[in-house]
Amino acid sequence: MGKSARLLLFVAACAMLAGCDTWHDDPPLPSAHEDLQANQLFRRDARWVGGDGAYSVALGGERVLWLFGDSLIARDDRRSRSDAWFIRNSVGVHHGTDPRTAAMQFFWGQRDGHPGSFFAEQGSLWFWPGGAALVAGPEASSPALVVFGQWLAQPGQGQWGFAAEGSAAFWIANPGEPPSAWQPKNLVLPDLGGYILGTAVTQHDGMVYIYGSKGDYHDYTVLRIPSAALASGSTSGAECFTGGAWRAIGSFALPAQPLFALGAPESSVHFDAGRQRWFMWQSEGFGATTLALRSADRPEGPWSQPRSFFRPVESYVEGAFVYAGKGHPELSGADLWLTYVPSAFEEPPKWDNPDGYFPHFVAGSW
């Protein structure tokens, strides 16, 4: 190598070593902080001592419904987790929309004389709830509630041995009454070729938009059903956004084409009037995740890449397992409320962590 070539290489290397960074003009992100006072909403119950998922939907009249996945029900008022009943889902309703002052009442079912899942198992399958929608038809005197989610089975061993068996939905005629008076009825959802529907649910222009994901890489799709149809317990008029257009179910080849890949297994979608954008809130990454948002002009997208704006305290150390990020636009007291759930990779989970396996509130502001 000649002298000039060596000099050129060294100069080039020095340029290479001068550091780098991106320079972008993306729309602003919210600032956020964990709200320890709001966290108490999930921690005051005498028996309900933990759960994940934490989807929410307004029931009207300042009542807010929360849908939890795997939940822990203490045997007595000592609130011990070590010998708590482990159930596959539970719900909660609070009055008042500010989580710092609201009071939550939790509900679960009964099975063989002890606490059981609110939405009961069917054979070996259990139900994990996703998003929900309160829907009213033009002739309905009171709205109905539709809870979306998935049936799961446990073909493998251990914490990660579960597998999704298909989409599921429950139709509830009397959401104005306490959940203990509900009699959920199965609602059959269209088959989109392996997509599990209910990852997120939102409403717009008389339609309920039901997002779904598929596979380990969580390809996303979206289905929409007229609210009026759902209010009467029907899915007629359902359309899927595939191939760049809304298409009636049965008019396209399965599986539906994805909106985007590498989505989150849980998320929430709502329209932000202040920013005039649709936002999808989610946990981003795997393990030590952040809270992130995607944005779009329309509920069917195109959706932006996720941008992180908050790292939960638990995600500051390696080996963390933080998930279930989503937003709760029906709440008040902050520009935006979000939740996430910290857990552990270890099996069994570290129940001695008093903060683990409770939803945690994050207050966001623009």
Added chain:
Amino acid sequence: MGQSRRLLSPFRCGVVVIRLALIVATAAALSACGGAGATTRWLPAPPPTAESASASRDTPAFELAYGPRSQASLGARLPIVQRGRRDRFAAFGVHALGAFENASDFIALPLEVLRAVYGMDGRWLWRRGPDTWALGLGWGREQARTLGEAVLPDRPRPSDIAFGGGGTWLATLAEWQHRTPRWQSTVMLETRWHLAGLAARLPWTGPVADVLGGMAGDGLAWAQSCGVVLRWRPGATWQPLVSVHGDLQVPVDEFARTGWFARALLAASRPSQLGETMPFISLDAGNGKGYLINRREIRLSLGVRHAFF
């Protein structure tokens, strides 16, 4: 919060593809040290430009410093192989460091947090008269841990750097040493590209950058450091030296605050058959390391370092 992270314009070059091409060119240069007259030496002396008196806190050496809290390092560099001629050769080695520190206790022994740094690097060196130049590539990993019953020393805030600034990185190195009978000066530049930061800048890995970062424990997207060591060599016994170091730590989280660290070290080195021993006085400022990375402090400490040859 919410706006782009603004950096000085020299740091705003994001042309990663060009940089990757330069890395490949450097690697090609590293491999071009064969040919007539080339010899291979196993377990050679460390490359001359790898200064054991660097003021970087990642210097692989044995060190104990106090002020106002205790810090200790157990580390060494192990050169594996060197191939080439006397004036142009390639060198490959590994290094490891365990850096212990106290977060709040003022006892003499640091027993609260640990930072493990280890890796390997290859350098291509060439000499011309009193000058030695080196270009290199490295791979490394840093992990932060608490020790014993210690818990995270500080509750993270939303603008903090995650994972104690650790993670897995690819490094590019450039070093220059000028040596006369009485004086020796060394300049060292290093850029560490953490996996998540690197992946985020490449179109084909961008979508999985967050997953990679979480799995690798990447608290930083990239880090840039610069160090200068000036030694006076009046004789074979003591060598007074001044060493300064600065680094910039750009977090992987867009909403986290960029870190920096600067250290000046005044020492007297005593070379021996077993390496060199140097008592020193150190003044450092800026972000800490490991689980103390989100603390900004000014510290004046006294210590002693020994680096094996």
